[in-house]
Amino acid sequence: MSRIAFLVACAVSLGSAAQAEAQSATSLDVSLNVGAVVPEATIHTLPLNFGAGASADATGETALLVTATVGLPFSITLDGGVHSPFNGHRTMVFEALGLYIPYVLTQDPEHFVYWGDGAAFGDPVIGTGTGGEQVFTVYAFAYSSGYESPGTYTDVVTATINF
Numbered sequence: 283m284s285r286i287a288f289l290v291a292c293a294v295s296l297g298s299a300a301q302a303e304a305q306s307a308t309s310l311d312v313s314l315n316v317g318a319v320v321p322e323a324t325i326h327t328l329p330l331n332f333g334a335g336a337s338a339d340a341t342g343e344t345a346l347l348v349t350a351t352v353g354l355p356f357s358i359t360l361d362g363g364v365h366s367p368f369n370g371h372r373t374m375v376f377e378a379l380g381l382y383i384p385y386v387l388t389q390d391p392e393h394f395v396y397w398g399d400g401a402a403f404g405d406p407v408i409g410t411g412t413g414g415e416q417v418f419t420v421y422a423f424a425y426s427s428g429y430e431s432p433g434t435y436t437d438v439v440t441a442t443i444n445f
Contacts, residue, residue: 319351320351321350321351321354321411321445322349322350322351322354323348323349323350323351323354323356323411323443323445324348324349324350324443325346325347325348325358325441325442325443326346326347326348327344327346327347327441328344328345328346328347329344330342330343330344330420330422331344332422332424339423339424339425339426340423340424340426341393341421341422341423341424342421342422342424343391343419343420343421343422344419344420344422345417345418345419345420346358346417346418346419346420346441347415347416347417347418348409348411348415348416348417348418348443349411349413349414349415349416350409350410350411350412350413350416350443350445351411351413352411352412352413353410353411354410354411354445355408355409355410355411355445356408356409356410356411356443356444356445357400357406357407357408357409357443357444357445358406358407358409358418358441358442358443358444359398359399359400359406359441359442359444360387360397360398360399360403360404360406360420360439360440360441360442361398361399361403361439361440361442362398362402362403362439363437363438363439364437364438365382365437367384367402367403368382368384369384370403371384371385371386371425372384372385372386372387372403372437372439373385373437374424374435374436374437375435375436375437376431376433376434376435377436378433379431379433381430381431381433381435382435383424383425383426383427383430383435384424384425385422385423385424385425385437386403386422386423387403387404387420387421387422387439388404388420388421388422388423389404389405389407389420389421390421391421393421393423397420399442406444411445
């Protein structure tokens with residue numbers, strides 16, 4: 283029995299000796315420099331041209347190119363153009379004769395979802411920034427009266443990105 287007590291005493295002594303090793307400690311400095319992320323968004327337009335010799339009742343399309351900070355919510359609005367509307371539609375005008383052709387800008391190729399500023403001409407398009415360039419297609423439809431005079435009919439619409 284005394285032999286068992288001696289083995290237990292040796293095992294306890296050896297375990298205590300292993301735990302009594304020397305230690306050295308130092309500090310680990312941790313830092314993170316957080317800069318303010320300034321949300322940014324830009325929009326670029328491409329021309330919309332119904333084509334040479336196109337009659338009214340013509341369709342066309344163009345693109346708006348948007349680059350916005352990752353995760354930044356935004357809306358894209360299109361104003362009513364520089365000419366007075368006709369029956370709630372934007373108008374292209376043949377300046378030399380003061381003639382006009384009404385047209386719509388839409389979010390879909392079927393021309394059901396009008397694109398405007400939320401107060402007039404339709405709703406804005408809503409998006410979220412990806413950090414890269416995003417393409418938003420603008421579809422157009424020009425209405426024919428059947429009596430249009432030959433000439434160049436124009437308008438200028440302002441596209442705005444709100445964020």
